[in-house]
Amino acid sequence: MQPQALPGFRDFYPADMALRDRIVRTWRRVAARYGFEEYDGPPLEPLELYTAKSGEEIVGQLYSFVDKGGRDVSLRPEMTPTLARMVAARANGLKKPIRWFSIPQLFRYERQQRGRLREHFQLNCDLIGEPGHLADAEIVALAIDAVRAFGLGSADIRVRLSDRRLLTALLEAVGVSPAQVPLVYQVFDKIRRTPEDVSVTRLSGAGLPGPTIDRLLGIVRARTWSELDGLGAGLDRALAQGDPLRRTFEALQALGFGDYLDLDLGIVRGLAYYTGTVFELFDARGELRAISGGGRYDDLLRALGGVDLPALGFGMGDVVLGELLRDRGLAPDSVSSIDVFLAAITQDDLPHLLGLARELRDAGARVEFALAPQAVGKQLKLADARGARLALVVGPDDRGRGEVMLKDLREKTQESIPRDAVRDRVARILGDELSS
RNA sequence: GUGGUUGUAGCUCAAUCGGUUAGAGCGCCGGACUGUGGCUCCGGAGGUUGCGGGUUCGAUCCCCGUCAGCCACCCCA
Secondary structure, rough: OOOOOOOOOOOOOHHHHHHHHHHHHHHHHHHHHOOEEEEEOEEEEOOOHOOOOOOOHHHHHOEEOOOOOOEEEEOOOOEEEEEHHHHHHHHHOOOOEEEEEEEEEEEOOOOOOEEEEOOEEEEEEEEEEOOOHHHHHHHHHHHHHHHHHOOOOOOOOEEEEHHHHHHHHHHHHOOHHHHHHHHHHHHHHHHHHHOHHHHHHHHOOOOHHHHHHHHHHHHHHOOOOOHHHHOOOOOOOHHHHHHHHHHHHHHHHOOHHHEEEEEOOOOOOOOOOOOEEEEEEEOOOOOOOOEEEEOOOHHHHHHHOOOOOOOOEEEEEEEHHHHHHEEEEEEOOOOOOOOOOEEEEEEEHHHHHHHHHHEHHHHHHOOOOEEEEOOOOHHHHHHHHHHHHHHHHEEEHHHHHHHHEEEEOOOOEEEEHHHHEEEHHHHHHHHHHHOO
């Protein structure tokens, strides 16, 4: 048995690379539309960067080890601590609000499953220095556009939005004690795939009385603001905590993304540092894991980097998105690897052909030719398999006339043209394809 | 980390009750085809049946272990 890639790590064959490349390029393009600048940091970091303040959940899954210098290090499981360090180091000199994005390869040591590997690429977009609801709307809008740009619409994608401030206030208002909050979060997180009686049993097992449980179920099931407002008396003060989220909804509707949004207070992001808006993107059929998730973390930069700046952001991995694109037939078809194939009839034609290759490559064309003597038919077969638009056939007869045979493999036409005119003709036919 | 389930050619799969030399399609290579591509026809390469052990006259098939994939749990970048 040949050595394989480590569990959870991927080999990218050209077809896989084409998809990954499309994803990454599309992300860059969309982030740029929102005025975001790209940054990056080290893939390997000191272990303490993650054990210090980051979510406790992540620590157990760190891909960490001791390096040859005896340092405790970890492959980065998330980008936020690195971002916090970088922003903190130059916080005074950076114009706010900061709009930065990165597409790091992230790692975690955990048993893999579909859509969940030990390594993935993740679009990270963060907006730092703005506490207002328009920043929240911008981030959510960017997350939506980052999948919309692949051709996915509101029929394919749903966004579920919640707010920690609102949820916390509601739980307190209905009588959930701080000690009971973690369990309530757990139950909320699983509410969609758990029978109701199981959820009720777990909640009552934590000491919550029946009426409180009923109200909790009402909170987690509310999908509109009016449903939430109708949950009963005594919640007005708590519901007032929902104002920022309401305004975020309104802004997103004005931006034209209303069709994508669902209110869902059952969204429980694992990372403990979220302080306000939290959201997740899912495929509308509910077949896959979350495509993206994020939220507001106004206290994290102070805890992590020492600068007191409000911030929010989201992450979006390439694995689930890639699966969704494949499922929907939106992955790239077989790509053409060359523009022009050069075919020689005899060995004597080779110097002529190599000169053409140099000239066309200098002009920006993607050029290939047979590396060993072959029948012309065979060479053209290869040209076809490569997806070449054009083929140039050079033989003794052509050379005698100072010409070459230009074949358009797509149009199935051919004509003999002067050798000196090749470059211009090829450039004209390929047109825009050259500049890309 | 726990439990379940599946591993046969590069890919998708077949192989009777445990029985001879493990097959097919696609893909790949070559030929028909030494001045013209996609099609067609012909041929070829490619397998320690994931790996290791056990039962048996005989194991792709039964048993145990292990590794890997998938599913659920845990958790969720």
